[in-house]
Amino acid sequence: MAELGFEVLGVDVDQSKIDSLSSGRVPFYEPGLEDVLTRNLAAGRLRFTTDYAQAAAFADVYFICVGTPQQATSNAADLRYVDAAVETLAPLLTRPSVVIGKSTVPVGTAARITAQFHALSPAGEAVEVGWSPEFLRESHGVEDTLNPNRIVVGTDSPRVEQVMREISASQIARGIPFLVTDLQTAELVKVAANAFLATKISFINAMAEVCEAVGADVIQLAEALSHDDRIGGKFLGPGLGFGGGCLPKDIRAFMARADELGVEPALSFLREVDAINQRRRARTIDIARGLIGGSFAGRTVGVLGAAFKPNSDDIRDSPALDVAATIGSLGARVTVYDPEALENAKRAYPQLNFAHTMVEAVRDAEVVLLLTEWAEFRSADPDELGKVVAEKRIVDGRNALDPDHWRAHGWTYRALGRP
Numbered sequence: 417m418a419e420l421g422f423e424v425l426g427v428d429v430d431q432s433k434i435d436s437l438s439s440g441r442v443p444f445y446e447p448g449l450e451d452v453l454t455r456n457l458a459a460g461r462l463r464f465t466t467d468y469a470q471a472a473a474f475a476d477v478y479f480i481c482v483g484t485p486q487q488a489t490s491n492a493a494d495l496r497y498v499d500a501a502v503e504t505l506a507p508l509l510t511r512p513s514v515v516i517g518k519s520t521v522p523v524g525t526a527a528r529i530t531a532q533f534h535a536l537s538p539a540g541e542a543v544e545v546g547w548s549p550e551f552l553r554e555s556h557g558v559e560d561t562l563n564p565n566r567i568v569v570g571t572d573s574p575r576v577e578q579v580m581r582e583i584s585a586s587q588i589a590r591g592i593p594f595l596v597t598d599l600q601t602a603e604l605v606k607v608a609a610n611a612f613l614a615t616k617i618s619f620i621n622a623m624a625e626v627c628e629a630v631g632a633d634v635i636q637l638a639e640a641l642s643h644d645d646r647i648g649g650k651f652l653g654p655g656l657g658f659g660g661g662c663l664p665k666d667i668r669a670f671m672a673r674a675d676e677l678g679v680e681p682a683l684s685f686l687r688e689v690d691a692i693n694q695r696r697r698a699r700t701i702d703i704a705r706g707l708i709g710g711s712f713a714g715r716t717v718g719v720l721g722a723a724f725k726p727n728s729d730d731i732r733d734s735p736a737l738d739v740a741a742t743i744g745s746l747g748a749r750v751t752v753y754d755p756e757a758l759e760n761a762k763r764a765y766p767q768l769n770f771a772h773t774m775v776e777a778v779r780d781a782e783v784v785l786l787l788t789e790w791a792e793f794r795s796a797d798p799d800e801l802g803k804v805v806a807e808k809r810i811v812d813g814r815n816a817l818d819p820d821h822w823r824a825h826g827w828t829y830r831a832l833g834r835p
């Protein structure tokens with residue numbers, strides 16, 4: 417928003433994050449974000465605070481962007497952070513205001529929150545609510561925010577639509593589609609998009625399972641499918657499957673909500689999507705175990721990758737760390753390297769060993785697993801790694817390497833869905 421020219425005050429309850437952002441440091445790894453942050457701090461358009469009252473005195477428009485993780489004890493979304501933001505902000509709104517939800521929420525939440533603002537705010541119904549789902553991908557966050565492939569605004573208020581058109585004016589002028597819907601459709605667009613993406617990944621991973629049964633090659637299969645532009649090649653990458661802070665929890669929360677709405681059968685296929693995804697992790701472990709003779713007990717294993725995807729330090733529901741931790745629990749000595757996610761991984765998985773270079777992670781390994789496709793791993797030199805491993809065996813969990821190249825350099829190469 418500051419980059420688009422607006423005056424912005426960012427609020428968070430975590431003082432250490434506010435301190436970090438105020439001093440120009442992004443408290444997580446996101447390519448390009450630090451430049452945007454420092455540029456807009458310097459321009460005086462962007463400030464940060466933990467004080468909601470300051471925000472209420474300052475703003476005309478509020479964006480609620482807090483997380484909606486999975487509940488610890490069910491598939492449903494945990495709305496406590498959204499509720500806390502609403503309950504803290506609402507009593508402070510004395511002037512007519514526009515509140516836009518960006519958080520991914522179960523359909524129906526925006527209507528409930530609208531009623532809450534009307535009930536709790538001194539400005540009453542002069543607080544108007546819209547919902548504008550956020551479609552950015554981590555690691556492409558800056559680009560996806562400045563140049564989204566669409567802007568969706570759910571509202572039944574002409575004023576909310578007008579305000580969002582003003583805020584998005586430069587993007588609309590560049591031809592970015594701007595769609596106005598009712599609140600519930602906007603809420604659904606987000607979860608439907610993530611459900612579709614997850615389904616596409618699990619579809620190709622299901623094909624990988626079939627390929628494994630008959631010795632076919634899922635990479636060739638995916639490429640052949642991709643030339644049909646009704647199918648397309650994006651999100652058709654077979655491998656260890658999806659993780660992260662969005663796709664897994666969003667498909668589960670969507671199923672939980674469908675259950676509450678009495679349309680559980682409509683989304684029962686997402687249970688399969690989730691199950692296919694989880695089976696890829698088990699399959700990766702089985703392939704590695706097979707390569708070292710059937711047991712991990714007392715064996716040495718090198719793992720390349722900890723983040724849920726490359727160019728991120730996010731380890732939420734990371735397939736890589738899930739696989740690494742399971743192999744560790746089966747008795748192996750597992751050493752993990754990741755270019756950016758090591759600190760987060762160390763905190764969450766103290767039982768694993770961590771190395772600060774790729775070579776150190778695979779030293780003496782009897783099998784190496786590539787589990788996050790960082791560019792550094794894609795371009796790894798099989799001879800350089802071959803000199804330090806105990807045995808030249810690699811499981812390519814992301815179909816990121818050239819099998820012929822690695823085999824030509826003496827490695828036993830295995831991948832998901834390929835002979």
Ligand code: UDX
Pocket residue numbers: 550551552553554555610613617650651652653654655656657658659660661662663724725
């Ligand atoms: C996702 C959506 O893409 C984004 O629109 C939404 O706003 C938030 O959720 P993100 O979680 O950042 O974004 O990651 P994404 O790039 O979608 O990747 C998700 C997971 O799918 C990763 O673990 C990735 O490795 C995996 N993936 C992706 C595949 O396994 N195969 C593919 O072909 C593509």
